[in-house]
Amino acid sequence: MNTLEFTLVVALGSFLAGMLGSLTGLGGGVVIVPLLTLVFGVDIRYAIGASLVSVIATSSGAAAAYLREGYSNMRVGMFLEIATTVGAVCGAFLAGYLHTSIIAIVFGVVLLYSAYASTHTLADPPADMAPDRIATILRLDGSYPTSDGLKSYHVRRVPLGFGLMYVAGVLSGLLGIGSGAVKVLAMDQAMKIPFKVSTTTSNFMIGVTAAASAGIYLRRGYIDPGLAMPVMLGVLAGALVGAKILPGAKVRTLRIVFGVVIAALAIEMIFQGVRGKL
Amino acid sequence: MTDADGGAAVGGKVDDKSVEVFLGKLLRWGVLLAALVVFVGGMWFLVESYAVEQNYRTFRGEPAELRGVPQIVHQAMALDPLGLIQFGLLLLIATPVARVLFSVLGFALEHDWMYVVLTLLVLALLVYTLTSGSGI
Numbered sequence: 001m002n003t004l005e006f007t008l009v010v011a012l013g014s015f016l017a018g019m020l021g022s023l024t025g026l027g028g029g030v031v032i033v034p035l036l037t038l039v040f041g042v043d044i045r046y047a048i049g050a051s052l053v054s055v056i057a058t059s060s061g062a063a064a065a066y067l068r069e070g071y072s073n074m075r076v077g078m079f080l081e082i083a084t085t086v087g088a089v090c091g092a093f094l095a096g097y098l099h100t101s102i103i104a105i106v107f108g109v110v111l112l113y114s115a116y117a118s119t120h121t122l123a124d125p126p127a128d129m130a131p132d133r134i135a136t137i138l139r140l141d142g143s144y145p146t147s148d149g150l151k152s153y154h155v156r157r158v159p160l161g162f163g164l165m166y167v168a169g170v171l172s173g174l175l176g177i178g179s180g181a182v183k184v185l186a187m188d189q190a191m192k193i194p195f196k197v198s199t200t201t202s203n204f205m206i207g208v209t210a211a212a213s214a215g216i217y218l219r220r221g222y223i224d225p226g227l228a229m230p231v232m233l234g235v236l237a238g239a240l241v242g243a244k245i246l247p248g249a250k251v252r253t254l255r256i257v258f259g260v261v262i263a264a265l266a267i268e269m270i271f272q273g274v275r276g277k278l
Numbered sequence: 279m280t281d282a283d284g285g286a287a288v289g290g291k292v293d294d295k296s297v298e299v300f301l302g303k304l305l306r307w308g309v310l311l312a313a314l315v316v317f318v319g320g321m322w323f324l325v326e327s328y329a330v331e332q333n334y335r336t337f338r339g340e341p342a343e344l345r346g347v348p349q350i351v352h353q354a355m356a357l358d359p360l361g362l363i364q365f366g367l368l369l370l371i372a373t374p375v376a377r378v379l380f381s382v383l384g385f386a387l388e389h390d391w392m393y394v395v396l397t398l399l400v401l402a403l404l405v406y407t408l409t410s411g412s413g414i
Contacts, residue, residue, distance in 0.1 A: 004328035007320075036334075043337040053367055060373040061309045064302030078381060078397050085403045092407075139390075207374035208400065214371050215407030218364075221340035225363035226332070229320040232367070236313055 003226065010040060011230035018058065018238025023249050024258045025199075026118055027206070028235045029055040029177045030111060034265035037104070037278055042227065044100045044107075044278055048176030049223035052214040054235035055178045059207030061236060065243065072200040073142045076155060076193065080165045080186070084179075084209040087169020092216035095174050104273030107175050111266035114181040115259045134158040144197050153194055161191035173213040178206035301380055305373050312369035319354075319362030326359060347408060375404050 001009075013035050014028070021028030029051050036047035066072060095103060135141055135155040143152035155161075164186035168179040180202055187198035217223050272278045343349045344364050351368075353361025378401050385393040 001332060002328065003330045003332050004324055006332040007324060040334070042334040045337050046334050053370060056370050056374060057309055057313070060305045060370070060377075063305040063377070064299075066302070074381060074384070075393060078378075078385075078393060078400060081378075081400045082396060085400055089403065089407060138392075204374075204377070208378060208404070211371050211374040212404055212407050215404065218367075218371070219345055219408070219410065221345050223364075223367065224334070224340060225319070225344065225360045225367065226323060227334055228367055229316055229323070229363050232316055232370070233313060233320070236309070 006040070007226075007230045010036070010227070011234040013039065014054065014231045014234025015238040015241075018054070018235035019242040020238075020254065020258050020261075021058065021235075022062075022239040022242030023246055023251065024118065024255045026114065026255075026258060026262075027055065027058060027178050027180050028238060029058070030114055030262060031265060032231060032235065033107060033176055034111070034269055036227075036231070038265065038268055038272065044103055045095070045222045046224050046227055048095065048103075049214075049217045050228040050231040051176035052210050052217055053223065053228045053232050055176070055210040056207050056214060057232050057236045058239045059178065059203055059210065061239060062203055062243070063207070066200045066203050071144045071196045072204055073140070073193070073197055074201075074204075075138070076140050076142070076187070076191075076197075077201045077204050079138055079140065080162060081205055081208050083162045083165035084169035084172065084183075084205055085212040087166040087171075088173035088209050088212040089169075089216065091170035091173025091175075092213045092220075093173075094170070096220065098174075100278055101273045101276045103174065104269050104278040106171075108266045108268075108270035108273060110171055110175060110177070110179075110182075111262055111269065115262040115266060117181045117185070118255055118259045118262070130154065132156050132158060142197070144194060151194075153197070154192070156192040157190050161186045164190055169209055169212075172206075172209045173216070176210075176213065176217075178210060180206055301377060305377060308373040308376065309370065312366045312373070315366030315369060316363050317366075319359050319364075319366060323359035323363065371408070375401070378404065 014032065017031045017035060018028040032051040032054055033044065033047045036042040036050065037044050131141065131154045135158050138158065140155040141153065143150045164182065168182035168186060171177065171182060172179040183202040183205060184198055187193040187202065188195060343353050344360060347368065350361060350364045354365035378397060382394055382397045382401060385397055
């Protein structure tokens with residue numbers, strides 16, 4: 001393929017990934033790396049660099065919509081951001097030393113988990129829990145608007161959430177994804193933060209974490225402008241279109257379809273990784 | 279800083295909501311500007327080298343002039359198409375960094391010094407990754 005053909009097909013694939021990612025709320029980043037490596041035969045390091053860039057684009061591009069809702073908890077976000085950025089630096093460091101086959105296998109396992117998590121919606125934690133000592137010291141507790149007025153919540157198990165966020169950061173730096181699924185796991189499951197607050201806070205954190213990794217990838221020479229260009233523009237355009245048609249979309253069906261696609265890509269990544277082809 | 283804080287540590291009542299909405303718009307304009315620069319550089323790149331056979335199968339790594347912040351700015355100023363794309367990507371990477379920077383100011387307005395320090399820590403880490411000599 002010459003550069004023009006390659007750019008056009010990559011832009012089209014990225015557009016579809018961005019649209020599906022925004023319609024399902026999973027983000028387009030998770031499928032960019034498998035798409036580039038398995039379908040277009042791109043080296044996984046270039047693929048991760050381009051994916052990171054698209055993750056930042058969707059996070060910052062969606063911030064306006066999220067901020068208008070006013071649910072995000074900036075103290076929780078910023079405190080946990082220490083764990084994710086340190087993790088991202090460690091992950092990006094690891095990426096320079098691990099064999100690409102191992103990265104591909106880890107990627108496949110994380111993809112499988114994301115596909116599984118996408119089909120399970122979690123229930124909000126009970127509201128009347130006792131305050132947590134560490135959360136009180138760090139002033140992490142907050143409240144958010146509901147149909148029956150402001151509802152306050154207490155943040156729980158801060159060390160566990162912080163540890164999980166470090167893992168989310170490592171995965172983000174190693175694999176070039178937003179690690180949204182792990183971030184929501186840490187905030188919803190471990191810290192018992194209400195779903196609406198955790199998703200909006202997670203959107204902000206994804207951009208900052210990816211920026212930390214992207215800085216390192218750029219300095220290493222893993223971000224190729226000719227490849228990142230169609231990926232970034234495609235994912236961004238796809239995400240914008242996805243957000244526009246979201247109100248009329250059959251989100252449940254789409255989530256299942258996208259979940260199956262992700263699972264198939266995950267198994268292929270693991271298979272190719274084991275064979276040493278990636 | 280946010281409505282969700284329930285006014286816990288808010289001293290002088292800065293209109294948090296409007297600050298956040300402004301910040302959201304700023305980020306979106308930042309992304310659109312970055313996309314525009316990448317698009318212009320990309321079109322130029324395609325016009326110059328559309329017929330070249332691409333090869334991303336073998337990893338070579340980018341040349342030094344497309345890696346460091348000062349080098350990229352220099353290449354973009356010289357109107358090199360790839361330099362322009364890379365400069366657009368740099369603008370994009372700067373958008374979350376800008377948001378963290380604004381958060382420092384937000385926490386400072388609330389006199390929440392613990393969070394000013396924590397946020398500065400995150401900001402320092404971000405700046406370090408972009409400027410450290412070897413790319414760690």
